[in-house]
Amino acid sequence: MSRRRKRPIFELMSEYMEDFEMMAEELIESAVVERPTWDVRSKCLEPLRNVFVTADEVIVTADLPYAEPETVKVEAISRDLIEIAAKMKREIRFHDFGITHRKGEFSSFRCQTRIPVPVDTKRMEIRFKRGVLEVHLPRKRGYPIRVK
Amino acid sequence: MTQFLSELVRIVERKPIPSEATMLHGLPDVGLVGLIATSHIISQLKLTEIAYVDSDLLPPVVVLHEGLPHAPFRIFGNIELIATISEMAIPAAAIQPIMRALVDWGQSKKMRTMISIGGMPTPERQDIIEPKVFGAASTMSLLNTLSAKGVEILREGYMVGPYALIMRYCAERNLPAIALLAQSYYNYPDPEAAAVAIKELSKITELKIDVSKLLEKGEEIRLKARDVMKRTQRELTRMKKSQEYDLPLYV
Numbered sequence: 001m002s003r004r005r006k007r008p009i010f011e012l013m014s015e016y017m018e019d020f021e022m023m024a025e026e027l028i029e030s031a032v033v034e035r036p037t038w039d040v041r042s043k044c045l046e047p048l049r050n051v052f053v054t055a056d057e058v059i060v061t062a063d064l065p066y067a068e069p070e071t072v073k074v075e076a077i078s079r080d081l082i083e084i085a086a087k088m089k090r091e092i093r094f095h096d097f098g099i100t101h102r103k104g105e106f107s108s109f110r111c112q113t114r115i116p117v118p119v120d121t122k123r124m125e126i127r128f129k130r131g132v133l134e135v136h137l138p139r140k141r142g143y144p145i146r147v148k
Numbered sequence: 149m150t151q152f153l154s155e156l157v158r159i160v161e162r163k164p165i166p167s168e169a170t171m172l173h174g175l176p177d178v179g180l181v182g183l184i185a186t187s188h189i190i191s192q193l194k195l196t197e198i199a200y201v202d203s204d205l206l207p208p209v210v211v212l213h214e215g216l217p218h219a220p221f222r223i224f225g226n227i228e229l230i231a232t233i234s235e236m237a238i239p240a241a242a243i244q245p246i247m248r249a250l251v252d253w254g255q256s257k258k259m260r261t262m263i264s265i266g267g268m269p270t271p272e273r274q275d276i277i278e279p280k281v282f283g284a285a286s287t288m289s290l291l292n293t294l295s296a297k298g299v300e301i302l303r304e305g306y307m308v309g310p311y312a313l314i315m316r317y318c319a320e321r322n323l324p325a326i327a328l329l330a331q332s333y334y335n336y337p338d339p340e341a342a343a344v345a346i347k348e349l350s351k352i353t354e355l356k357i358d359v360s361k362l363l364e365k366g367e368e369i370r371l372k373a374r375d376v377m378k379r380t381q382r383e384l385t386r387m388k389k390s391q392e393y394d395l396p397l398y399v
Contacts, residue, residue: 037374048336048374052271061274063336065370097372131367132274132336 040104045092047084047109051116053139058119060135064109064128066090072128074135076121077112084133085110156203157249163198165225170353171259172231173250175310176238176380178389179332180373181267182311185342186233188362189355195224195231201250205242211235221246229355230259237379238310240386247313255323261290262318262325263353264311265345267332268302269392279331279341281348286318286325294326297351302329304396308389326352334389335381337373339366 037046049062064072064086071087086109093105119137127134174186189195200219210217220236238246254262268282283299284307285291295301307315311327318325328348332341343359350356362369 037378045371045374048377050335063333063370063374065367092371096368129274131370132333134274 038104038106040102042110043091043105043107044110045106045108046111049084049111049113051113053117055139057139058115058117058137060084060113060115060133060137062109062111062133062135063131064133065131066092067109067128067131067133069128071108072126072133074124074126074133076124079118079121080115081112082115082121082124082135082137083110083112084135086133156205156245158202159199159223159249159253160202160219161199163196165198165257166227166230167258168260169225169228169230169257171254171262172229173262173264173311173314174231174233175264175266176234176236176376176383177266177309177311178269178334178384178392179267179330179336179338179341180377180380181330181332181338181341181345182265183233183235183376184337184339184362184369184373185265185345185349186231188342188359189229189346189357190224190231190233192357192361193226193229193355195226195229197222198225198230199223201232201234201246203242203246203249205239205245207236207239209236230257235376237376237383240383243310243387244313247310248317251314251317251321251323255321260324262314262323263349264314264325264327265342265349266309266311266327266329267338267341268329269334269389270331271334271393273331273333273338273341276331279338279344281328281330281345283348283352284315284327284329286315286323290324290326294352299328299348299351302327304398306391306394306396308391309384309387328352335377335384337370337377339363339369 047062047064052059062084066088067086068089073085075083077083088107091105091107094102118140120140123138125136172186174182176183201221209220211220221234224231282302283294284302285294315325328345330341330345332338339362343362346357346359
């Protein structure tokens, strides 16, 4: 008689979580009308970005090609929301990409990103290197539980 | 117009296809490295469109260039070189049948070698000025050739996605296939990684491609490629691309 291999609970939970996240994402995709990554009225482009959670900090990165380094700004809007903004070295028009059926130009980047775990925004550190922004947000610590 | 049919995918040939050519693959993947590199090669060598890939598994999309419709997944070529690119993210669910059909088609055209150009997600990419390129091959003799030509070999690790399947299907049939993977950002378009991948390609082929224009236009490409990158990232998540960070277990 073959016995089913027991799998570690964390492995199972991690798989369930991944499947759940995928289902949630698909549900959101089907329910929400997708917005473009540009806004002609505010002349803003939405940058590509990433959020990594490590044991000590949350690292948010954003790709900001053409951004003027001195204008890159990160602001904590609330405990779990930061806003990234930067002016571009020059205005980019739809026409620059060969697009003639839309009119408009873009002079800055802007986006808001939610932080998934509690962080200390006052100790936030920022680095901007070769067009990529890196924001380091130290995680808030809880209280230690002693091992008996 | 010839059609090469598999169960779910058809490759529609619009011009005569050369045999015994080298076949390059530049499909949307991490950092869009392959797509950027192969698009640059196509434009530098002025390759013309010779075929396209059609499938019910692909979204109902047509891309307009100079007002004329094109399939987003196209094959370009001249007498010696064939290059596949896709201007849209390939749905994770469509990857297997499409890659199988591409390998079948390449085999039927007696392609000399299939070379996939891609990225290798590298968390510390921002601190790397000149990304490294690693090579993998479908046969031992090809691996030795890569090594002899100075390409660093990807000895242990996972490959996930379209190139993993090209490598697997070619290895099954003993067809020569190579993957050149440059250290790159995971979900930011990476023209610098594309440029080093092209330089590495020149070590193993006769192709001599100037990458100065590609590097000059780096920021413009990064801006232009945002939307394709965004959609590609979603598909990469679906195909569990992050497994490439994992350590393989072989005791």
